[in-house]
Amino acid sequence: MAARAAKGRRRAVIRAATASVEAPGFAARKVAADILGNVIRRRRPLDEQLRDVATQPDFARLSERDRALVRALTAKVLRRLGSGRHLLRHLVDRGLPDHAPGVELALLIGMAQILWLDVPDHAAVDLSVRLVRSDRRAASYAGLVNAVLRRTIREGSQYLASTDAVALDTPSWLMDRWVHNYGTETARRIAAAHSQEPAIDFTIKKKRGEPQGWAEKLGGRVLPTGSVRAVVHGPTTQLAGYAEGAWWVQDAAAGLPARLMGDLQGRVVADVCAAPGGKTMQLAAAGARVVAIDRSADRVARLRENLRRVGLAAELVTGDVLEWEKGSFDAVLLDAPCSATGTIRRHPDIPWIKREADIPALALIQRHLLAKAADLVKPGGTLIYCVCSLEPEEGKDVVGDLLRQKPQLRRRPVTPGEAHIPPRWLTAEGDLRTLPCHLPDRDPAMAGLDGFYAARLERIVF
Numbered sequence: 001m002a003a004r005a006a007k008g009r010r011r012a013v014i015r016a017a018t019a020s021v022e023a024p025g026f027a028a029r030k031v032a033a034d035i036l037g038n039v040i041r042r043r044r045p046l047d048e049q050l051r052d053v054a055t056q057p058d059f060a061r062l063s064e065r066d067r068a069l070v071r072a073l074t075a076k077v078l079r080r081l082g083s084g085r086h087l088l089r090h091l092v093d094r095g096l097p098d099h100a101p102g103v104e105l106a107l108l109i110g111m112a113q114i115l116w117l118d119v120p121d122h123a124a125v126d127l128s129v130r131l132v133r134s135d136r137r138a139a140s141y142a143g144l145v146n147a148v149l150r151r152t153i154r155e156g157s158q159y160l161a162s163t164d165a166v167a168l169d170t171p172s173w174l175m176d177r178w179v180h181n182y183g184t185e186t187a188r189r190i191a192a193a194h195s196q197e198p199a200i201d202f203t204i205k206k207k208r209g210e211p212q213g214w215a216e217k218l219g220g221r222v223l224p225t226g227s228v229r230a231v232v233h234g235p236t237t238q239l240a241g242y243a244e245g246a247w248w249v250q251d252a253a254a255g256l257p258a259r260l261m262g263d264l265q266g267r268v269v270a271d272v273c274a275a276p277g278g279k280t281m282q283l284a285a286a287g288a289r290v291v292a293i294d295r296s297a298d299r300v301a302r303l304r305e306n307l308r309r310v311g312l313a314a315e316l317v318t319g320d321v322l323e324w325e326k327g328s329f330d331a332v333l334l335d336a337p338c339s340a341t342g343t344i345r346r347h348p349d350i351p352w353i354k355r356e357a358d359i360p361a362l363a364l365i366q367r368h369l370l371a372k373a374a375d376l377v378k379p380g381g382t383l384i385y386c387v388c389s390l391e392p393e394e395g396k397d398v399v400g401d402l403l404r405q406k407p408q409l410r411r412r413p414v415t416p417g418e419a420h421i422p423p424r425w426l427t428a429e430g431d432l433r434t435l436p437c438h439l440p441d442r443d444p445a446m447a448g449l450d451g452f453y454a455a456r457l458e459r460i461v462f
Contacts, residue, residue, distance in 0.1 A: 103145065204247050
């Protein structure tokens with residue numbers, strides 16, 4: 001009798017899963033739930049997950065609208081993860097089951113649609129219930145998911161309006177660091193900048209026209225830095241100028257360090273940790289002979305393809321620069337691996353996959369890489385060190401240690417207005433320091449830029 005009952009329950013789960021799969025929009029929610037599970041529970045980067053899933057047949061069968069929904073759902077859940085979990089603690093008295101993580105994922109996806117995305121409430125509830133029913137471990141909690149999401153419709157917005165979303169959606173270890181390093185007001189502005197999906201920035205290849213012309217074609221505007229910014233709906237591969245290599249996607253802040261090298265015509269430049277290649281393309285477009293090195297064969301392959309598309313050339317090297325024996329260069333650019341806390345606007349998974357303990361380990365790697373990069377610079381040559389991190393341990397502290405250890409190097413401060421850099425983006429030492437809350441705009445999507453640090457050093461001629 002018990003065996004027949006158990007068999008009947010299994011059949012019910014299978015029937016529910018089959019019905020769910022047939023429901024329009026279910027497949028997109030299922031893909032989003034799988035991605036979020038890997039990001040939140042396994043700390044796997046969102047971009048990596050999206051690249052992996054893009055190669056799978058199930059994703060390829062989705063409409064372009066549903067693919068966009070997958071990206072929107074995953075990004076919004078991660079941007080508002082702190083608020084979503086806070087609301088769940090308010091609505092679920094006894095907590096969520098540890099043995100069925102799909103329940104939380106279904107609820108977070110439903111909440112994101114109800115509270116922050118343009119999805120009808122009934123569809124958000126129905127598809128989240130179907131989603132949890134398709135999960136063997138979570139199927140028995142379908143009633144709970146239905147009840148909690150219906151309470152979210154009634155109470156969610158009002159309850160969250162009384163909370164501090166900026167604090168909730170930023171892990172305390174990050175907020176504490178930013179308050180310490182930048183002050184409370186600036187720290188909160190940094191965190192607030194992460195709540196909005198940003199527009200896309202483009203670096204224009206000079207031989208393909210002026211930025212203003214491409215701003216008009218792309219429906220955007222030219223930023224003070226010279227980058228073009230536009231709100232894009234759909235894949236960038238379908239935009240004007242993509243096929244002919246007129247531009248590449250690159251955050252406005254990420255485009256600044258290469259410009260600090262000055263005239264590069266005919267100079268031999270090493271781009272260390274180069275992939276995916278935005279800075280390599282900048283250097284090559286400026287007339288440099290570029291040697292680009294990266295330890296990842298897959299990333300070098302992407303760099304090669306990016307260069308091919310834009311019609312630029314560089315010598316590509318796959319390998320560990322710390323073991324690289326090469327002659328000296330007129331200039332070296334090192335964009336070092338880092339915690340990437342300056343890129344949360346574009347990578348909302350960063351606060352949830354990184355830990356404070358990662359920072360000292362990364363800083364040690366950065367010190368080794370910068371010391372090696374310094375040895376590659378000719379006397380009289382230029383060294384640019386940059387990281388997309390907001391943490392001083394990965395920026396000014398690394399540079400300060402190098403300067404104390406290598407008297408043959410000195411800082412060459414960036415001057416206000418150079419490379420269109422305003423004075424407020426420079427430190428007292430003359431280093432570049434952008435923050436996500438810089439470049440304010442009435443339209444939140446058009447505001448901000450990545451948090452970047454860059455120092456310009458030169459090797460003294462004795």
